[in-house]
Amino acid sequence: MSTHLFLDFDGTISNGDIGDELFRTFGSFEPVHSQLIAGDFSVAEYYRQSVALLRSDCTPEAIVEFCDGQSLDAGFAPLVDWCASVDIAVTVVSDGFDAYISPLLKKSGLRDQLKVICNVLEWNDEKFTPSFPGASESCTCFCASCKRNAVINRIGDQDIAIYVGDGRSDACAVEYADVVFAKSSLAAECTRKGIPHHPYRTLSEVRIILQEKVGKGALRTRRQAQLARKRAFEAE
Numbered sequence: 001m002s003t004h005l006f007l008d009f010d011g012t013i014s015n016g017d018i019g020d021e022l023f024r025t026f027g028s029f030e031p032v033h034s035q036l037i038a039g040d041f042s043v044a045e046y047y048r049q050s051v052a053l054l055r056s057d058c059t060p061e062a063i064v065e066f067c068d069g070q071s072l073d074a075g076f077a078p079l080v081d082w083c084a085s086v087d088i089a090v091t092v093v094s095d096g097f098d099a100y101i102s103p104l105l106k107k108s109g110l111r112d113q114l115k116v117i118c119n120v121l122e123w124n125d126e127k128f129t130p131s132f133p134g135a136s137e138s139c140t141c142f143c144a145s146c147k148r149n150a151v152i153n154r155i156g157d158q159d160i161a162i163y164v165g166d167g168r169s170d171a172c173a174v175e176y177a178d179v180v181f182a183k184s185s186l187a188a189e190c191t192r193k194g195i196p197h198h199p200y201r202t203l204s205e206v207r208i209i210l211q212e213k214v215g216k217g218a219l220r221t222r223r224q225a226q227l228a229r230k231r232a233f234e235a236e
């Protein structure tokens with residue numbers, strides 16, 4: 001039995017939504033974002049349109065420079081370090097793009113300790129094209145990179161999945177996680193669906209609660225999550 005921690009990136013590891021900020025900075029956030037929220041198109045389609053609207057000065061180098069102005073939750077590095085010390089594998093699951101996630105994780109010095117599952121921006125020396133290696137046909141989620149699949153594909157039958165997130169793209173994954181930490185709209189969604197969760201504000205709080213659970217031997221699988229994983233796996 002092993003334990004896995006899954007962390008959302010935007011608004012969870014990072015302070016604020018860096019993907020939104022990127023499109024605001026280099027392209028046109030609106031009206032496409034409002035159209036997405038209104039349900040006019042999928043996240044993948046939203047990304048195709050937003051990426052097509054990026055200005056020509058949006059290069060990989062410009063994105064790295066943009067990242068210098070962004071910040072991560074101060075509790076992120078201590079959480080990842082503590083996980084390493086107790087043999088908990090950490091995976092970053094994001095419906096954002098590698099183009100800003102990788103530079104920010106590199107800057108934190110933790111990139112090599114983390115597995116990252118996210119969407120990809122391919123650069124051809126002229127413009128970016130988005131691709132969605134984590135897209136799922138079997139999940140009903142609204143995301144371009146399905147976090148449910150990221151969770152169920154990475155853990156074994158008796159393993160424990162811990163999930164930390166804040167938003168819409170995390171909603172499909174939390175039903176399959178044994179221990180859930182939720183803030184913002186994800187907390188409301190968990191309450192609505194009756195999924196037990198720890199409300200949190202910072203990753204330091206997440207680490208303190210997890211340290212306590214591990215110390216007491218109270219980190220356990222959740223029956224409903226185990227059953228949901230088994231069902232999803234069989235349907236795949």
Ligand SMILES: [Mg+2]
Nearest residue numbers: 008010011167
């Ligand atoms: Mg988020």
Ligand SMILES: [Zn+2]
Nearest residue numbers: 139141146172
């Ligand atoms: Zn999904």
